[in-house]
Amino acid sequence: MEHELLLFAGVFFIIGALDDFAIDIAWLAMRLTGKAQVPRIDRETIARHELHGRAAVFIPTWQESRVIGDTIAHLLSVWRQQDICLYVGCYRNDAETIAAVIDAANGDPRLRLVIHDRDGPSTKADCLNRIYRALSIDEERQGMKARMVVFHDAEDMVDPAALTLLDEAIETAEFVQLPVLPLPQRDSRWIGSHYCEEFAEAHGKAMVVRDALGAAIPAAGVGCAVDRIALARLAASRGGGAPFAADSLTEDYELGIGIAMDGGRCQFVRARHATGELVATRAYFPSRIDQVVRQKTRWVHGIAFQGWDRLGWTMRPAEIWMRVRDRRGPFAAIVLLAGYLLFALATFSWGANAAGYGEPLELSLALKLLLAFNFFFFMWRATWRFAFTAREFGVAEGLRAVLRIPVANIIAIMAGRRALVAYARTLAGARVIWDKTDHDAHPARMTGHASMAS
Known part of the structure; x- marks a missing residue:
């Protein structure tokens, strides 16, 4: 044996x-030929940038009262553009999260609370579809279409430069993804912090190569934007006026792939601040072994099993390679x-x-x-x-x-x-539910990271 x-x-x-x-060799070749260079962006560029159109920001929630307030307050403070609307989706049976959202809004007219007309949890995709319906209704009432839709999670700390980069990139692409940077955790050096190296390597190298090959870019679910017309086209192609499959466990992954399959151009964008800090979405990932396994179970189930069933394969060699990976x-x-x-x-x-x-x-x-x-x-x-x-x-x-x-x-x-x-x-017929992980800590509470907003 x-x-x-x-x-x-x-x-x-x-x-x-x-x-x-x-992948390593491809990245090295790009690095040596200058095709993997990361541009720098300064504070002045961020401050004077005006959006080319309205940006709708979607944040679906379920029992996120411990972190959603920090996310909203930080986002509205560093993204000062008036031409954004933050849509936060809550379930009608989640009073604590609803209260936290209202409190964090502090009267800012850019925030729109969307309450789901069913008890939670269903799935994250279902919650996003409810937010999408709210956006569509607002657009019809106001007679004005959003230019792009930006996606984030309830525990995210957005980067001050992220909206600028997304707005510029969406000029030539239908889908744009920025890096995600899980933060090290002093209280979970071996479990919660292991996400650091996985995302540092995946979003520093593998996604860069994927972008260079012209393969579809899977959405990370946060720090990404979709052209509004492309999202509407995706909703029409799936029927029912909803862009996300309500029974999908990895609606974010399917978003990027779906845009590409519909003929849209996908782009992965990396940039750094003048200080050298990566422009990225930061967050604390799960720190307990049971939560980590639960989250990664959802990823494997959704990407490997559901992805095979729902998305199938293509005939493009680069795309086949990436989907096998x-x-x-x-x-x-x-x-x-x-x-x-x-x-x-x-x-x-x-x-x-x-x-x-x-x-x-x-x-x-x-x-x-x-x-x-x-x-x-x-x-x-x-x-x-x-x-x-x-x-x-x-x-x-x-x-x-x-x-x-x-x-x-x-x-x-x-x-x-x-x-x-x-x-x-x-x-065997079991119902798919939002088997989400709990979040308690938020990076914006830490002085070292909160300073990014200044």
């Missing part, structure tokens, strides 16, 4: 590593599980051999080479993870990112198993 596990895990680890290696989560979990089982068996075998029991596993030259290649690619991957994490969060966090690799792998295994079970239940 040990020999078979070694062969299985080793071969498929190599395949996954070569996939990532191709998106949907490899469940199989990667199986390979990781095989790898850890192999490690446990090898440890037991070495102990038994040292005690004089059994014979050590004889490795052929092919297996030795396989192990050598896997070790090389592990070190290569760890180096990249350190570099991208250290660039955004410092050397100490970069080192922790390398040490967190086993943690991230175990979470991936747990989420993959749970997603498979959840998908099987939906096939």
Whole structure:
């Protein structure tokens, strides 16, 4: 069994590593040729920028009274443009969140509270559809169409420059995504902070390559904007006047892909402030293991399983490559599980051999080479993870990112198993609900991050 596990895990680890290696090489080529340069944007440019049209900002909520006030207050203070309307969707049976939204508005006429006409939770997509209906009604009453729709979550801290970048990029694209930057958590160095390296590398390299290849850009659900006409076209194509499938667990992912499938141009935009700080949406991600697994279960279920069912495939090579990458989560979990089982068996075998029991596993030259290649690619991957994490969060966090690799792998295994079970239940007719995570902390409360608004 040990020999078979070694062969299985080793071969498929190599395949996954070569996939990532191709992204690395593509990014390096772009970097060397100047195609991956990140422009700088100064405060004066942000301050004097006037929107080219109305921006509608959508924030769906369910039991977010602990963070929604901070999000609204910070957003309205750093996005001072008058030509925006912030639509916050709440459920009629969520009085605490409704009260927090009203309190945070502080009489600002740019905020529009939208109360869902059903009890929550349903799904995030359903809540977004309710907000979309409110926007459509407002546009009809006022005789004025929004130019773009911006999406955020209840726990986000927006960047002062984000609206400027989105407004400029939407001139030539139907969908625009900015980076997302999960913040390190002192009270959750190994669980909550592991998102730092994943997004630093994905939004610093993989998405950049994806954009360069002309492949569809999946929406992160926050820090992204859609051209208003393109969103209406998407709603018309799906029927019922709603742009989001109410039974989708990853309506954000499907948004970017759907715009591209409808012929729209997608763009991923990276920029930095004059200080070097990345223009990005910042937030504290879940910090408890149960919440992390629940969130990643939703991602794997929605992207890998529902995405295969709902979005299918295309004939474009670059698009096929990206969708395979998106949907490899469940199989990667199986390979990781095989790898850890192999490690446990090898440890037991070495102990038994040292005690004089059994014979050590004889490795052929092919297996030795396989192990050598896997070790090389592990070190290569760890180096990249350190570099991208250290660039955004410092050397100490970069080192922790390398040490967190086993943690991230175990979470991936747990989420993959749970997603498979959840998908099987939906096939059996179980209802899809908003299995969201709770949020307590908000980065705008911290002095170091709140200063961005000044």
